[in-house]
Amino acid sequence: MSALDPDLRSALATFAGHPRVLVATDFDGVLAPLVLDPLDSRPVEGGMPALEGLAALPGVTVALVSGRALEPLRTLSGARDPLVLVGSHGAEDSRREGGLALDEEQKALLETLSGELETLAAGHPGVRVEVKPAARVVHTRGLAPEVGGPALEAALALGQRHPSLVVTPGKEVVELAVSHVGKGPALVALADEVGADATLYLGDDVTDEQGFAALADDPDRARAARRLTVRVGDGQTVAQHRIPDEHAVVELLETLLAARREAGPAR
Ligand SMILES: [Mg+2]
Structure with a gap:
């Protein structure tokens, strides 16, 4: 049938x-x-x-x-x-x-974001930055809260400085995407x-x-x-x-x- x-x-x-x-x-x-x-x-x-x-x-x-x-x-x-x-x-x-499938502006923003996250990770030892095609993800899993907390706050603040980023906070994680x-x-x-x-x-x-x-x-x-x-x-x-x-x-x-x-x- x-x-x-x-x-x-x-x-x-x-x-x-x-x-x-x-x-x-x-x-x-x-x-x-x-x-x-x-x-x-x-x-x-x-x-x-x-x-x-x-x-x-x-x-x-x-x-x-x-x-x-x-x-x-x-x-x-x-x-x-x-x-x-x-x-x-x-x-x-x-x-x-x-x-x-990103335009020139989004590609440039992704590059800026990568650079700023390198600095962030250097200032917050133990933080991992995951690379996704159109996003970067800051992970603090396994870190003590007094280390992970400020790192996530710094990631959120970074997101706020670039209004065109799509910021998605999660548990011990913040995703910063250049396109949604x-x-x-x-x-x-x-x-x-x-x-x-x-x-x-x-x-x-x-x-x-x-x-x-x-x-x-x-x-x-x-x-x-x-x-x-x-x-x-x-x-x-x-x-x-x-x-x-x-x-x-x-x-x-x-x-x-x-x-x-x-x-x-x-x-
Ligand atoms: Mg399906």
């Missing part, structure tokens, strides 16, 4: 007929079953071949959009060109030099960039809900009306459709591939 209801089948047929389409999907919980150790995650059988088949057709751009950093996403998915990889919730993009892109803005920007007439997005989690919402609010109102958003699994959603699991994702992608071969622009 098919996991796709008639409404979704008909929406896929319509979507397949648009001249330029963006087919975007989350990775974990959508293309790859959720596992205990994130490094054990592997794509479900048939998923990547269907995406590669779609990416080979005229007028189709395929993107994996994930919270994972770019390199592990590339390794675990096995994705190759022309598939686009968007990592770190939009802060990384496989098409950018060095993979980082999110999957929603990343999806709309990608759709703009490739000139998509319609965007499909598949997701299973809270961050994907931002993606669904952003596509509904797409400033290109015609493209917003032609969006196709699909939630995988249960949980509250603003997506238009729902399918049960990764195997249904494969069925959906294979159905879309067949429809696009029939209805899409000729080679």
Whole structure:
């Protein structure tokens, strides 16, 4: 029995007929079953071949959009060109030099931040600075409170001196990020960039809900009306459709591939 209801089948047929389409999907919980150790995650059988088949057709751009950093996403998915990889919730993009989707101002700020944190760490022995693609994270775990406390205060003060930093304090940790892109803005920007007439997005989690919402609010109102958003699994959603699991994702992608071969622009 098919996991796709008639409404979704008909929406896929319509979507397949648009001249330029963006087919975007989350990775974990959508293309790859959720596992205990994130490094054990592997794509479900048939998923990547269907995406590669779609990416080979005229007028189709395929993107994996994930919270994972770019390199592990590339390794675990096995994705190759022309598939686009968007990592770190939009802060990384496989098409950018060095993979980082930051503008010049953000890159300069990241450099300033690194320098200032070096000074901070030198003044507070034992403090660790974690390097993330678009952020630095100050850790004081394991330090005595009289050492760790002032270090975290210094990190917060540093954050306040640079209003464009996104500062996220936690327990014995402060994250200072130069960009807070999110999957929603990343999806709309990608759709703009490739000139998509319609965007499909598949997701299973809270961050994907931002993606669904952003596509509904797409400033290109015609493209917003032609969006196709699909939630995988249960949980509250603003997506238009729902399918049960990764195997249904494969069925959906294979159905879309067949429809696009029939209805899409000729080679
Ligand atoms: Mg997911």
